[in-house]
Amino acid sequence: MPNLSFVSPTRNSPWGTYLSQIDAVEPYLGHLARWVETLRRPKRALIVDVPIELDNGTIAHYEGYRVQHSLTRGPGKGGVRYHPDVTLEEVMALSAWMTIKNAAVNLPYGGAKGGIRLDPKQLSLKELEKVTRRYTSEIGIIIGPQQDIPAPDVNTNGQIMAWMMDTYSMNTGATATGVVTGKPIPLGGSLGRVQATGRGVFVIGREAMRRLNVPLEGARVAVQGFGNVGSIAAKLFAANGAKIVAVQDHTGTILNHSGMDMQNLLDHVARTGGVGGFAGADSIADENFWDVKSDVLIPAALEGQITAERAHRISTRVVLEGANGPTTPDGDQVLADRGIIVVPDVIANSGGVTVSYFEWVQDFSSFFWTEDEINVRLDKIITGAFKHIWDTSEQHRITLRTAAFVVACTRVLQAREERGLYP
Template sequence: MIIPELDHPTLHLAMAQFDLAAEAMNLDPRFRERLKTPQRSLMVALPIRMDNGNVKMFMGYRVQHDSARGPSKGGVRYHPDVNLGEVAALAMWMTWKTALAGLPYGGAKGGISVDPNQLSQSELERLTRRYVAEIFPLMGPDKDIPATDIGTNQQIMAWMMDTYSQQVGFSVPGSVTGKPLSIGGSLGREEATGRGVVDVTLEALHYKGIKIHDTTAVIQGFGNVGSHTARILHEAGARVIGVSDVTGGLYNQAGLNIDDIFQQHKFGIPIAEMKVGDHLTNEELLTLDCTVLIPAALSEQITVKNASHLRCQILTEAANGPTTLEADEILHDRNVFIIPDILANSGGVIVSYFEWVQDVQRFFWNEGDIRQRLQEIITSAFHRSLLFSREKKTTMRLAALMSGIDQVAQAHAVRGLYP
């Protein structure tokens, strides 16, 4: 088997963003190489007995980028394209994200190179439990706390929590987040990332002087993040005119029936098969004329090839790394207001933090408290980044990155170097 390498475009993007921010903030050279290098990287071979009796090999990964500010935190992704380079990039972004939000965490990420839709439920369970058994030495509520990501859900988190608990001999709800409520999950966790995306988008609209009822929105991706973003934005009064999933997109200038689309998608009907608007491709969707464009799918969707064709005033990055550096420059020159990913999609890790706190304290909050605390933290991070960007005359992306990186560098400075 060929071992995946770190040479991955998403990691190149994360490194390049860091270099730009480090140069702009004149970061102490002592910290530059340290903060670009993951603290720990683990690759695990996962031989799984399939339902037909054959044994199939999968590759799993867990990267802990930094733990200077606390235990590392990050999702586990099940996707065919997962490899070590992508996971390392996502772990780095998670470090800046948690620091920007003021959470006492470092960044981590994990994943398995697999298409979960091609596995039976029993095969998926065996794969999940074997993965946790292999990364067990790195896991723990005070060491590294996995969560949901693309291709994983509450049930997978329940298997992870159970497997970890079996290893230690007692129930440890705080070992993972994104669990079902019955075993220590938190109210509001499923919609948290989407709700956070809407919170910062509303702040950006207010900053730009645009009323919500005059707002049109286009959302690429209709998974957990995109679907809840569309629903909550629609409920807030925006007109959602375009949505898409991997099969294609739907468009209606008068506004789509988001409730209908949400329910159909919940029952497994792909957007390309729905009859509630005009069909178009994901590429066409990105260039629709709208107030707010929200990429909520995979990385590097907005590139030098299509950036000049975007027709939005605000770009809210619900996905991780959806915009390349070259596209960033084009959009900046065109005065597109970008809410960067480490800010825009931090609602998930913020409510994951709430879940972890509730598990550790054995005291659970109501949903109203969770929504209020999420809004307070993420809008505060938005305004700090906005103020910083205006004072330093830089972009929102660089402002957010510099703020997060500075927090981590300060932690390393005061802790010193051991031994």
């Protein structure tokens, strides 16, 4: 398996998982396979030192990354995460999945991703601003509205995007609202952006269920991760007649076979910071989440959650990947062998980047759409993309994940072939 000298991935590590996915799609690329090695190598990887003065006067150093996997089809696009477990290999994989996701939905972007290895909960708001501004200054040499456009990801939000946009603008001497997406509305943000990823998960899930003849009314849904993606997807499923029977987040795992009252659960999370202790459900051991029977399972937390061992225990009709890379290659194989349909992350959670694209377009034109217009355009784009992937899956008799990679890699490599090599 081709590899880069500065990482040593295992099969189920993030980068190893991505490389395995490229290996699986190569036989379907035809003459474009001669270019496939470009997909196994990020175009650019930047490692930066992020020093700040803490509130107590001491100096702290954090390691930051920005990886541009591909710029063949347009500017890099992908989020920035703040997490104590961030590594270069993880960011490389996430940037590569952004390449695939943007191409699968046919957005005019390449793939990029960023991150800082830190626990934001250990920093004050002032320290968090310092880290963000210093990191933005360090990666400012490779980002820009026409070069690479960051966005929120794990533990980052609209406020952090506002600091990034302001820092970049101050350093370039002109307000550049299009340098990031996921911004607050007064700074050029788009209506519907906060809900977009979760909404996209619901819309794609509804389309998959319709094709599989799984009724939405009364469907049992289990959700891992109850942040922006999982909570909004769960709320939309419940509003359309489904029952949310199990939810897991960092505070615990809760179960109610009759379905939870979503508004009460959301109010509880707003008060306490997590689902743990919710009075409208029973608490169960975290690992028992994978034994809950459901019609739809939504892993919307971090990558690598559905291992082969857990895949053997899962009892569901559809796995709807709200997170990036939540299923390992071995887990994927077990689910396929058991006949469980996996709707891959690159289409299931593409709502966020699609509305980020809308935000970027609106910033350039300084003309903004209503939320209804946003949702109509979002639904049309991602359902059309899903139909193409579904049809490709049936045509080649391959999984939806491999089909999504066939569609995306074909688009990226066609563009690579037509652009040629310079010099």
